Amino acid sequence: MAKRLRKAAKFFTIRKRILIVAIFATLVPSLLLGWISYYQTHEVLHAKAAQELASGLERARRGVDAWLEEKFDGLRVFSGSFVLVENLDRYRRWSTAETAGQKRDRLEAEQQLSEFLQLVQNQVPEYHRLLVLEMSGETVAQFPPLQTPTGIESGWVDRLEPDRTLISELLAGKASPTPVVSLGVPIVSAAAEVLGLLVAEVPMARLNTVLESSADLESELLLVRNSGEIVLSSLSWKHQQAVGLTLGYQPEDSAVRKRLASHGNYRGVDVISRSFSLPQVPWRLVVEQPYQSVFAEVDRLHDLALLLILILLAGFGLLAYLVSQSILLPLAKLNRAAAAVAKGDLDVHLETDNRDELGFTITIFNDMVRRLRVGREKLEKISITDSLTGLYNRKHIMDTLSLQFSRHRRNSTLFSILMIDVDHFKQINDRLGHPAGDAALQQIGFIFRSVLRNIDVAGRYGGEEFLVILEQAGEQQALETAERIRSVAEQTELLFAGRIIRFTVSIGVASVRDGWEDTPATLMQRADQSLYLAKQRGRNQVLSAGLNQIDKMLALPGGRSD
Numbered sequence: 001m002a003k004r005l006r007k008a009a010k011f012f013t014i015r016k017r018i019l020i021v022a023i024f025a026t027l028v029p030s031l032l033l034g035w036i037s038y039y040q041t042h043e044v045l046h047a048k049a050a051q052e053l054a055s056g057l058e059r060a061r062r063g064v065d066a067w068l069e070e071k072f073d074g075l076r077v078f079s080g081s082f083v084l085v086e087n088l089d090r091y092r093r094w095s096t097a098e099t100a101g102q103k104r105d106r107l108e109a110e111q112q113l114s115e116f117l118q119l120v121q122n123q124v125p126e127y128h129r130l131l132v133l134e135m136s137g138e139t140v141a142q143f144p145p146l147q148t149p150t151g152i153e154s155g156w157v158d159r160l161e162p163d164r165t166l167i168s169e170l171l172a173g174k175a176s177p178t179p180v181v182s183l184g185v186p187i188v189s190a191a192a193e194v195l196g197l198l199v200a201e202v203p204m205a206r207l208n209t210v211l212e213s214s215a216d217l218e219s220e221l222l223l224v225r226n227s228g229e230i231v232l233s234s235l236s237w238k239h240q241q242a243v244g245l246t247l248g249y250q251p252e253d254s255a256v257r258k259r260l261a262s263h264g265n266y267r268g269v270d271v272i273s274r275s276f277s278l279p280q281v282p283w284r285l286v287v288e289q290p291y292q293s294v295f296a297e298v299d300r301l302h303d304l305a306l307l308l309i310l311i312l313l314a315g316f317g318l319l320a321y322l323v324s325q326s327i328l329l330p331l332a333k334l335n336r337a338a339a340a341v342a343k344g345d346l347d348v349h350l351e352t353d354n355r356d357e358l359g360f361t362i363t364i365f366n367d368m369v370r371r372l373r374v375g376r377e378k379l380e381k382i383s384i385t386d387s388l389t390g391l392y393n394r395k396h397i398m399d400t401l402s403l404q405f406s407r408h409r410r411n412s413t414l415f416s417i418l419m420i421d422v423d424h425f426k427q428i429n430d431r432l433g434h435p436a437g438d439a440a441l442q443q444i445g446f447i448f449r450s451v452l453r454n455i456d457v458a459g460r461y462g463g464e465e466f467l468v469i470l471e472q473a474g475e476q477q478a479l480e481t482a483e484r485i486r487s488v489a490e491q492t493e494l495l496f497a498g499r500i501i502r503f504t505v506s507i508g509v510a511s512v513r514d515g516w517e518d519t520p521a522t523l524m525q526r527a528d529q530s531l532y533l534a535k536q537r538g539r540n541q542v543l544s545a546g547l548n549q550i551d552k553m554l555a556l557p558g559g560r561s562d
Contacts, residue, residue, distance in 0.1 A: 049289065053274040056214060056287045060221050061276055063210035064285065068183070071202055072165050075185045078120050079198040087112045088132060088187055088195045091140055113141035128180050128201040132187070135196060152182060156197055160186065166197065167281045179204040179231055179243070208232045215287070220271075222247070222286040230266065231283065247286065249273075334362060341369055386460040388438055389445035397459025397467050401520050404469055408512055415471050416478030416511035419527040420444075420485065422464035423504045423539040432499065437464075439496045440503050447492065451484050467524075475511040475544055482507040482542040490540060504540035506531060511545075 078084065090109035094102045117130040121143055131142040137156055152168050160166055168182035184199040211221040211234035223232040228246045249263040265271045271288040278285065337348045348369055352362040384396035392400070407413050422428075422440065429437040441464060448458040452468065461467040468485075470478050486505055494501040508531030512518050526545035534543040 049272060050274075052216060053219070053272070053287050053289060056216055056219055056221065057274050057276050057285055060211055060214040060285050060287065061278070063214050064207065064223075064278065067207050067210055068165075068167070071183050071200070072185060074124065075183060075198055075200055079185045079187050081116065083112065083116050084132070084198070085187060085189055085195065087116070088140065089189060092134070092195060110141055114143055117141055117143035126202060126206075128203055130201075131199040133184075133197040133199060135194070140196065152184060152197070152199060156184065166199075204232060208234070216289075219287055219289040222288065224284050224286055226277075226282050226284060334365065337365070337369075341372070347373075389441050389460050391445050391448065391466070392457065392459035394459065394461050394467075397457065397461065397469070398520070400457050400459070401467075401469060401524075404471065405512075405518070405520055405523075412514070413472060414474050414512060415469060416473045416475060416509060417523060417527050418466075418468040418470065418478065418482050418485070419461070419508040419510075419524070419531040420466040420468065420482075421506050421531055421535070423506055423535075425464040425503075428501065428503065432496065432501065436496050436499075436501055439494060440464075440501055443492060443494050444489070444505070447485060447488050451481065451488060456481075473511075475509065478509045478511055479542060479544055482509050486540065486542055506534040506539045507542045508532070508534055509542060509544040 087109040091106055091113065094106040094109075113132050117132065121127050121130055129142060129144060129146055129148075132140040133152065133156070134140055137152060152166065156166055164186055166184035168184070180201050180203050182199055182201050184197045186194045187196045187198050189195055207223070211223065211232055215221040215234040219234075221234040222230055224230050224247060228250065230243055230245050230247065233243065245266045248266045248268075263271055263273060265273075265288055270291040272291055273286055273288045275284050275286040277283075333350060337350055340348050349366055350362050352359045384392055386393045401417070404415050408415065422444065425437060425440070428440055441460075444466060445458075448466070448468065452458060452470075455471045456473075457469040457471070459467050468481075470481055473481065486507055489503065489505045492502070494503075508527045508529065510523050510527035510530060512523065530543040530545045534541050537543070
């Protein structure tokens, strides 16, 4: 019964290891390492996304504060005008005018206030409307005269911020298709007496520009009311319907929620977000980023590169209409180069003698292409390399084996392969820990680089199994190379954390044979059978898939047949 259970377990392991006979003990560490790698990658991306969201939120907060401070500074300058202070004082002085002269003086003061507001509005066309309010909240003068509420009720004195400013709720109406905010500063006499309030209704188009400049390419910055209603969006040029909609979820302050959670936003897209309450106004800044763009790094980089290329193409097209005839030729070259990059040609380089903006753009373009080229080379290297050992990964080594068979069929070129397995690898992990096992696998990579020729190719096949392709090597030469690897591994003493790690390897050898209809699968199967036999015979030895494999094994200095 026990024998049947062992056979069933062994058969199960073979199926799960993609038709390759291996030791069941390697399965658990491999899965564990894979899970740890996934978890760590997820945490790194999570931390990176949280930092990026926090940075974007901080940039937007500083931008909003700077925008408000700029508007208040301008209002403070006008609120201190002698004309404004003097005429408002005259108006208040004759608030209970009885004589005709007093009433005339009051009307004259009101008229001069309106003319002053008109003059200010002409100087600063950005102001949608300017008003002067009494302490009671009554409008003394305004320009232009509109029949819309000010949004500032009576008792505004008690609602002044510590910096002597006032911000009202947003106004909406046909006269102002864009969002407008009312900003107020007190009008103070020379005797430091508060006479009234100077109010400016300011369109928030510039504030929308602040959000656009603060947002990353893949994020969206939103200014929302505490109720969740969207006021401004950094992507309003793309999603104009955003204003007036609700977020779709209740935003939480970044100081309250530490983990990023996915929510469905107003467009039905799963996003992660951070928010910040603005202290002076009943608004919140919310930054959103699509969930998939965060946890699909390759797709994110692809989309980012595509967006950069589209931006450059659009910029070049615009320059073609604005620049003079003298730079049309380099601009056309630049457009052709950008098109080549869009098609995947990263060997583009533009020569330029221009020292103007176009020359600078060409320099930046060349640097971008160089960075893209370097990035692609790094990605290609990462895609074919095992990060732990520095050897080729399984996909690349198998692709190399297929190419080697193609050359063999065309030119009858001999070659051999080695299947190498670290003996008792699970005991190293169990006794010294997984870092020690990783160090042993890295040492195997060092051994390969010291023993193998430049034309040979080595890769990590899976777990503690390795595949080596010996080009232009027959069976005897392959056996000798395998024995050198086995001998060096046996003599290696690896110092790790104050302890010496010793390990051995078992190697199965298989060579292509003339007249045999070999395929990568059959050659791998013969090498794997030799490796399995080496394990069965006691490990730490080399066996070949040749017909006289026992004699050849005994002929080698380190070979054993027991």
